[in-house]
Amino acid sequence: MNENRIIGREAVAAKRRHYFYPCTQHFYRDSPQLVRxxxxxxxDENDKEYTDFFAGVSVVACGHCNPAITARTIHQLQQLQHTTTVYLTQPNVDLAERLAEVLPGDLRRTFFVGSGSEANEGALLLARLHTGRKGFIALESGLHGRTNLTMSVTGLPMWRTDKYLDEDVxxxxxxxxxxxxxxxxAERSLDDLKRVLEEKGGGIAAMIAEPIQGNGGIIMxxxxxxxxxxxxxxxxxxxxIADEIQTGFGRTGTMFAMEQYGVVPDIITMAKALGNGVPIAAxxxxxxxxxSLNTPSASTFGGNPVSAATALAVLDYIQSERLTERARRLGARLKEGLEDLSRRYPERIADVRGTGLMLGMELRGGNASDAAALTDLVLEEMKDRGYLIGKNGVGRNVLAFQPPLVIMEADIDGMLEALDGTLAHSSAGAAPPGM
Known part of the structure; x- marks a missing residue:
């Protein structure tokens, strides 16, 4: 079989339906087949260009197939593709050293794993080992992963699919x-926190929270x-525990979002943008x-040489191209444009929020179902106009703008113009199938 042969979106969709689990869905009624x-x-397979305003949910912060990064990935791939931490290799220790330079406060010990879920699972374990306690506190509508424990601290109902979750949350x-x-x-949430600590403080190991809730609707x-x-x-x-899996590495205008609050967490988790599409987390x-994490442990793919070399290239690129400052500047431009649209379409837009290049626009309708339907219709038309936007929120009615940090002013202005046109004549109706 020729693996490079493009079979077309209908054939790809048919294979997905036949071989994937039914939980695997996509945003669109007519989804493009992305090929490069x-x-x-x-x-797509017809060579139509789309400007990506979602970046694989904050993953490709440095851009798709960035040559400055992929060249170093390929070089490492040709030198040494895989070992585990039971052997000495240089890329992962160089990466740990580099992370210590950019992490907030005194956070300098890093344990590498393969995914964000695994990073959060490890952080929760570390909290239990350090405190000798079992319980956790989490925020409603947060999302922390797909493992049993990370799903247990996830507050979004649609992601809590396991019926037998940990009850100490x-x-x-x-x-x-x-x-x-x-x-x-904020005061109401802090009152809740104080009440829980007063009632269960002796049994609480940690609170886990996203500095900005991503899937919860870009909540800051x-x-x-x-x-x-x-x-x-x-x-x-x-x-x-600060879950910086979506917010980390410059997206919000600081290297880590917790810096914006002047807070150094006890434990921080990271993934997504660190590998720019190559799986790595920590x-x-x-x-x-x-x-407190002192008994023998390892991760088969944690700190893989290729992933580590890629992450080092990512950190170099973020620094050399000043992507953190870029996110702050271009994020202000994008937010100003979204807020202008909210003033022009108050009947359709309930709120604009977030910071840097992690922004959300909550849409409204006659009811929650109408708002979700309007969101799907906007996504569909924006895709047809050549722009890929995300969606999230408790009611799946929040447009998510999380583009690569290499986005240009002209891309932002073009997207805002297309969104203006879409909002002008879109209306809530039958939503296309999607997540």
């Missing part, structure tokens, strides 16, 4: 509510929230907490 990518663009309300001010929502609390939360946790001997802590 270049920086902020991807191309307490959810508190997230610091966001359209009917409250940011300060009121007011600036003092995490400082207050960490102070409460410390008072009761519990740790703070959890990191300071010396004191890391010391």
């Amino acid at each position: 990518g270049s920086m902020q663009y991807v191309y 307490t959810f508190i309300r997230r610091p966001y509510d359209l009917d409250l001010t940011p300060e009121q929502a 609390p007011e600036p003092s929230y995490f400082r207050s939360a960490k102070a409460l946790l410390k008072q009761y001997g519990a740790l703070l 959890f990191a802590a300071g010396d004191e907490v890391a010391r």
Whole structure:
């Protein structure tokens, strides 16, 4: 069989239906077959160009097939493709050293794994080992993974598919509510946290939270929230785990989103953008907490030489191209444009939120079903116009703008013009099938 032969979107869709699990879906009624990518663009089997405003859910932050990165990936692939941590190799220790330079505060010990779920699982284990406690606190509508324990701390109902989840998890309300001010929502969430700690403090190992909830709808609390939360946790001997899997590596305008709150978490998890599409993830802590993970352990693919070399290239590119500053500057341009659209279409747009190049636009309709349907219709038409946008939120009615950080001003302006035209005549109706 010729593996390079393009069989077309209908044949690919048919194979998916026949060989994949039924849980595997896509956003579109008429989904393109993507066959190649270049920086902020991807191309379908008919060579139609799409500007990518989702980046594989914040993964290809440095752009698709970035030559500065792929060249180093290929070089390492030709030198040494795989070993585990039971052998000495240089790429993974160089990467750990480099991460220590960019991680916040005193976080300098890194354990490499293969996925974000595994990173969060490891962080939760580390918290239990360090505190000697079992319980966790998590925010409603958060998403932390597909393993049993990470699904247990996930607060989005659609992702909690296991009926037998860990029962030592307490959810508190997230610091966001359209009917409250940011300060009121934060205070309500902190009141929940204090109550749980007073009731179960002696059994709580950690609180896990995304600095900005991604799949929960691009939810960013007011600036003092995490400082207050960490102070409460410390008072009761519990740790703070920052899930930076979507927010890490420059996307929000700082290397890690927790820096925007002036908070150094006890444990931090990372994945996605670190490999720019090559699977790599990790959890990191300071010396004191890391010391608790001391019995023999390993990850078969954690710190793989190819993944580590790629991640080093990613960090070099973020620094040399000043992508963190770029995300801050272009994110402000994009957010200003989205807010202008919200003023022009108040009947369709409920909220614009986020920071840097991690922004969300919540759509509204006559009811929740109408809002979700409108979101799907907007995604479909924007795809037809040549722009790929994500969606998330509890009601699946939030447009997610998380493009590669190499996006250009002209791409942003073109997308905003296309979105303006789409909103002008789109209306809620029968939603196409999709997640």
